[in-house]
Amino acid sequence: xxxxxxFMVWATWTSVVTMTEANEQYPGQVDPxxxxxxxxxxxxxxxxxxxxxxxPAGFAACTAxxxxxxxxxxxxxxxxxxxxxxxxxxxxxSRFR
Numbered sequence: 001x002x003x004x005x006x007f008m009v010w011a012t013w014t015s016v017v018t019m020t021e022a023n024e025q026y027p028g029q030v031d032p033x034x035x036x037x038x039x040x041x042x043x044x045x046x047x048x049x050x051x052x053x054x055x056p057a058g059f060a061a062c063t064a065x066x067x068x069x070x071x072x073x074x075x076x077x078x079x080x081x082x083x084x085x086x087x088x089x090x091x092x093x094s095r096f097r
Contacts, residue, residue: 003069009049010062012038014045
């Protein structure tokens, strides 16, 4: 539940451009009061979190949440696999007794 939204925010954040770059690429389409601009399908949109350089703590927090979510998914898959393997092993042993 955390991995998908965190990845969507993280992936977009890595492609956000500064207002100078946005004004050069999309003249007249960018509000100068925006902190950053994300480009979706060739159209700039406001990115209220700013660029990575303007908000490194926020980007680090988003990256940490993403990493913990992916790590948690991998750990849960490992534990589930191990549990199923142990359960199968116990079932086989009890048949032979």
